[in-house]
Amino acid sequence: MPVLTLRAARIPLVALTAGALLAGCAGMGGGGSGKSINVLMVNNPQMMELQKLTAKHFTKETGIKVHFTVLPENDVRDKISQDFANQAGQYDVATISNFEVPFYARNDWLLPLDDRVAHDRAFDQKDILPPMRQSLTADDGRLYAQPFYGESSFLMYRKDVFAEKHLTMPKRPTWQQVAELAAKADGARTGMKGICLRGLPGWGELMAPLTTVVNTFGGTWFTKDWKAQLTSPGFKEATKFYVDLVRKHGEAGAPQSGFAECLNNLTQGKSAMWYDATSAAGSLEAADSPVKGKIGYAQAPVVKTKSSGWLYTWAWGIQKASRAHDNAWKFVRWASSKQYERLVGKTFGWANVPAGKRASTYASPDYRKAAGTFSEVTREAITSARPRDPGVQQRPTIGIQFVDIPEFSDLGTKVAQEISAAIAGKQSVDEALKKSQKLAEKVGEEYRDE
Numbered sequence: 001m002p003v004l005t006l007r008a009a010r011i012p013l014v015a016l017t018a019g020a021l022l023a024g025c026a027g028m029g030g031g032g033s034g035k036s037i038n039v040l041m042v043n044n045p046q047m048m049e050l051q052k053l054t055a056k057h058f059t060k061e062t063g064i065k066v067h068f069t070v071l072p073e074n075d076v077r078d079k080i081s082q083d084f085a086n087q088a089g090q091y092d093v094a095t096i097s098n099f100e101v102p103f104y105a106r107n108d109w110l111l112p113l114d115d116r117v118a119h120d121r122a123f124d125q126k127d128i129l130p131p132m133r134q135s136l137t138a139d140d141g142r143l144y145a146q147p148f149y150g151e152s153s154f155l156m157y158r159k160d161v162f163a164e165k166h167l168t169m170p171k172r173p174t175w176q177q178v179a180e181l182a183a184k185a186d187g188a189r190t191g192m193k194g195i196c197l198r199g200l201p202g203w204g205e206l207m208a209p210l211t212t213v214v215n216t217f218g219g220t221w222f223t224k225d226w227k228a229q230l231t232s233p234g235f236k237e238a239t240k241f242y243v244d245l246v247r248k249h250g251e252a253g254a255p256q257s258g259f260a261e262c263l264n265n266l267t268q269g270k271s272a273m274w275y276d277a278t279s280a281a282g283s284l285e286a287a288d289s290p291v292k293g294k295i296g297y298a299q300a301p302v303v304k305t306k307s308s309g310w311l312y313t314w315a316w317g318i319q320k321a322s323r324a325h326d327n328a329w330k331f332v333r334w335a336s337s338k339q340y341e342r343l344v345g346k347t348f349g350w351a352n353v354p355a356g357k358r359a360s361t362y363a364s365p366d367y368r369k370a371a372g373t374f375s376e377v378t379r380e381a382i383t384s385a386r387p388r389d390p391g392v393q394q395r396p397t398i399g400i401q402f403v404d405i406p407e408f409s410d411l412g413t414k415v416a417q418e419i420s421a422a423i424a425g426k427q428s429v430d431e432a433l434k435k436s437q438k439l440a441e442k443v444g445e446e447y448r449d450e
Contacts, residue, residue: 036065037064041069041070049344050354058334066331080100084110087320092324093322094317095148096314097313098145103404112143112144116333117143120333131386135398147313147315149354149355151312153278155301156273157296158295162272174302175213175216175301193252194249196261198276200258202413203411206258209276212310212401214239216391217241217304218234219235222444224395230415230440254423266284267283267289275301279356295374299384307381309384338361355375407443419432
């Protein structure tokens with residue numbers, strides 16, 4: 001994920017430096033003129049499958065041609081923020097996440113979707129899982145995006161290793177229980193460590209799982225009135241716990257390990273447990289996975305809260321400046337529909353369905369058969385996520401594994417660098433958090449001044 005350092009209110013002014021260029025591009029087939037639309041999206045596997053299916057199905061049924069621009073995550077976020085900030089209208093639809101929705105909506109860059117949903121019974125908005133609907137609804141109470149797929153976080157573990165060591169994983173483990181299990185599983189197999197936890201710097205890497213730990217330990221980044229809390233007891237206790245656990249029983253090279261590295265470690269038998277995104281299960285249970293059928297799944301570990309899983313979705317947002325709102329909505333409703341999920345299931349296999357957004361997906365016999373080992377745990381993780389109330393105290397804004405302000409991408413990454421250095425043994429947790437507190441205070445002060 002890229003670093004977005006600009007305040008929401010200031011982005012349009014700064015972005016105008018690129019406005020002329022973008023406006024010029026908008027006239028080159030942009031803006032969805034006629035029976036065509038332009039879609040800008042991230043190059044994730046699920047999106048690539050959608051691109052393959054669009055002409056043969058969506059265009060054939062509607063007559064609307066879709067021109068795709070597909071880019072890596074960092075690049076696509078930068079391009080979306082530029083085009084939407086300027087309201088250049090080059091792209092009618094773009095993949096955005098629940099991180100961007102609140103401040104994109106606040107700046108009037110997105111088309112509200114409430115009226116279209118209300119008059120579209122076939123789309124079945126009530127089937128969208130409540131936390132997903134909530135995370136894509138802004139402070140003004142209006143809906144601004146539709147999810148393509150979603151995820152939460154949970155604990156993955158080697159069932160065979162646990163059986164050999166006579167270990168039992170609780171359905172709803174506490175972090176203290178996880179630490180005990182990690183110690184006992186450490187060294188169960190040659191080269192196997194007790195757990196894998198992200199240590200790679202980045203607001204979307206290390207800070208994603210760590211912030212969920214902070215929440216359930218009773219900590220928070222900011223109080224409801226924007227006072228930074230990174231040296232508070234809850235934040236400090238959680239961070240020390242996380243750093244100690246990964247240093248004692250975590251993977252080799254933890255300061256350089258992110259999602260991809262931990263996935264590789266669990267797949268190759270180098271870790272007995274892993275706490276991370278529910279989306280990882282599809283890879284672990286793939287036909288060619290060496291650990292297929294060997295992995296157990298439990299809810300995200302807790303301490304003081306009933307649940308602690310995060311919430312994330314790649315969703316479709318329609319640019320306010322688009323000249324093709326009707327055609328754009330037809331694409332969004334198709335790409336987020338039950339019918340599209342069935343199409344993917346029949347074409348690529350039900351394990352490939354962009355899940356995590358609809359209740360009906362988890363009731364589907366076909367999907368349950370393909371994803372039976374993890375589907376129900378995933379559904380429960382998503383439905384129990386509390387994006388507006390993830391901790392034990394009130395928050396100034398929405399967000400579980402992030403603080404939903406533009407500055408967090410920069411702040412979270414800088415704090416992650418400090419904590420990663422603590423994982424590497426280059427400084428203490430107290431030193432890391434003392435530096436981090438100063439960074440957070442500067443952000444909090446700006447919001448308090450408003």
